[in-house]
Each structure stands twice: as C-alpha cells, then as structure tokens.
Amino acid sequence: MASPNIISIGGDGSDELSLLDILDHVLNAGVVIQGSIVISIAGVDLVYVGLNVVLTSVETALRTIEADQQKTLERGK
Amino acid sequence: MSCAIKLLAYCVTHDSAPRSRSTGVGGAPVQAMNVDTLWCTYSPLIPPQEFSREDALTFHSVLKAAFEQETIIPFRFPTILQNESELQAHLRAKYDLYSAELHRLKDTVQMELRITGKPEAASASTGTEYLRSKQQQSRTLQVDSEKARSALGELVLEWKERPADQGLRCYALVRRSDLPDFQQRLAGVQPGGSSTFFLSGPWPPSEFLHD
Numbered sequence: 001m002a003s004p005n006i007i008s009i010g011g012d013g014s015d016e017l018s019l020l021d022i023l024d025h026v027l028n029a030g031v032v033i034q035g036s037i038v039i040s041i042a043g044v045d046l047v048y049v050g051l052n053v054v055l056t057s058v059e060t061a062l063r064t065i066e067a068d069q070q071k072t073l074e075r076g077k
Numbered sequence: 078m079s080c081a082i083k084l085l086a087y088c089v090t091h092d093s094a095p096r097s098r099s100t101g102v103g104g105a106p107v108q109a110m111n112v113d114t115l116w117c118t119y120s121p122l123i124p125p126q127e128f129s130r131e132d133a134l135t136f137h138s139v140l141k142a143a144f145e146q147e148t149i150i151p152f153r154f155p156t157i158l159q160n161e162s163e164l165q166a167h168l169r170a171k172y173d174l175y176s177a178e179l180h181r182l183k184d185t186v187q188m189e190l191r192i193t194g195k196p197e198a199a200s201a202s203t204g205t206e207y208l209r210s211k212q213q214q215s216r217t218l219q220v221d222s223e224k225a226r227s228a229l230g231e232l233v234l235e236w237k238e239r240p241a242d243q244g245l246r247c248y249a250l251v252r253r254s255d256l257p258d259f260q261q262r263l264a265g266v267q268p269g270g271s272s273t274f275f276l277s278g279p280w281p282p283s284e285f286l287h288d
Contacts, residue, residue, distance in 0.1 A: 029283035
C-alpha cells in the first residue's frame with residue numbers, strides 16, 4: 001500500500017495481526033444455529049486478542065440483542 | 078460433552094461441494110452432503126472438551142479452500158450438530174434463504190476496513206472534555222470512512238459500518254474480480270492525521286447475509 005497509514009492484513013495467518021483477524025472472523029462471523037455453539041476455545045490468548053475477539057464478541061452479542069428487540073417490536077405492530 | 082460422534086459444520090455452498098482440504102478440524106475427514114442444489118461441508122468428529130486455537134485456524138483453512146473457489150455461507154466456529162439428520166433438517170429449513178443468499182452474493186467478497194483513531198479522550202481531565210473529545214474522534218472517523226467510501230465509488234456494492242473499540246469497522250461488499258481495483262483505489266486514500274486504516278480480506282460476505 002502506498003500510504004504509511006494503511007496497513008494491509010493478509011488473512012493468511014502469516015503475521016500476528018492476520019492471525020487475530022482470522023480468529024475474530026471464525027469466532028464472530030457466520031451463521032449460528034440456535035444452541036449449537038460451544039464457547040470454550042482453549043489456547044486463545046484472551047488478554048492479547050482482547051481488543052479484537054472479546055470486544056467483537058460483545059458487539060456481536062449486542063447486535064443480536066438489538067435484532068431480537070427489533071423483531072419483537074415489529075411483531076407487536 | 079459425550080464421546081459420541083457429532084458433526085462440525087463448516088459452510089454451505091450452491092450447486093456443488095467445493096473442492097476443499099481432505100482433512101479438517103482434529104484430523105477428521107471433510108465431507109459434504111446435499112439437499113437438492115444446496116451443499117454443506119462438515120466433519121464427523123468427537124468434540125473435545127475444549128477446541129483449541131489450532132482447531133479454529135484449521136476451520137479457517139477449510140473455509141478458505143472452499144471460499145477461493147466460490148461464495149460460501151460459513152458457520153460460526155464451532156457449530157456442532159448431533160447427526161446427519163439434524164444437518165439435513167437445518168438445510169431443508171433454510172433452503173430458500175441460503176439458496177437466495179448464495180445467488181445474490183455470487184462472486185462477491187467482503188473487505189474489511191478498520192479505521193482507528195488516537196484515543197485522545199483518555200487524557201481528558203473533565204467529563205465535558207471527555208465527551209467533546211469522543212465527539213471529535215467520532216467525526217474524524219466518519220470523515221475518513223466517507224473519504225474511503227467515496228474513493229471506492231462503484232466498486233462497493235454495499236457498505237456497512239459498526240463502531241468498534243477506538244475506531245470504526247467498515248465492511249465493503251465487492252465483486253471478486255474488482256479486488257485489485259479496490260486495493261489500488263484505497264491505496265490512494267490518505268486517512269486523517271491520527272487515523273490508521275487496517276484493511277483485511279477477502280472474507281466470505283458474512284456481514285451482508287440477510288436473516
């Protein structure tokens with residue numbers, strides 16, 4: 001990338017940033033089947049990946065709650 | 078967790094089973110089943126007490142191998158189903174939705190732009206200063222996002238933003254064939270003073286899936 005303020009992350013796990021991004025995506029993105037998720041993931045350094053994995057997990061949870069609330073409101077109309 | 082064999086679901090594709098890795102998480106074989114034109118890739122395995130970080134990365138590499146060939150709908154890791162009947166029932170229940178989404182998102186990928194700003198609010202000495210600083214940071218991030226969005230122009234089919242820790246996450250839905258242009262155009266965008274762009278992708282278009 002030409003700009004020094006743009007950092008391109010490969011997504012191939014070749015560096016720490018791309019590794020975190022991959023973990024973030026596999027744990028937070030994708031279809032969820034109700035009741036099928038096992039939360040416990042060993043070996044994921046939650047201190048190190050906190051800004052990515054943990055917070056985006058919270059974001060995901062909040063989005064789910066908001067979506068549920070929206071659906072409930074729509075059903076009530 | 079019991080010792081019975083269960084299924085770890087990877088992703089759903091349309092028309093054919095993707096050519097993927099032969100082994101997946103835990104060294105289990107990667108298999109595929111279909112309901113009409115909808116295919117699901119999965120591994121039969123005895124789920125461990127805890128999955129490891131390596132398991133998550135292997136899961137990613139199975140998805141990646143499939144995604145390099147075509148658009149996929151990934152399952153979140155780890156999605157465990159009891160047996161093939163349960164997976165088939167899920168595919169039948171979601172057949173119309175998954176088929177429509179795979180058709181709509183065909184040949185597209187998701188690029189992610191994280192814009193991070195300097196956390197000036199942390200040094201604020203009063204509440205008012207803190208709020209003003211946060212407001213200013215939010216404005217700067219928004220300007221950067223608009224700058225990027227505008228430079229990318231028609232290459233972006235859909236655009237989504239979500240606030241994130243110390244920044245903003247922007248998701249762009251892009252045609253796979255437009256990826257070189259996308260990266261070239263973004264390289265010409267200079268983020269504001271204290272901002273940094275982190276670009277990652279291509280990823281499966283999970284953010285653009287409809288419920």
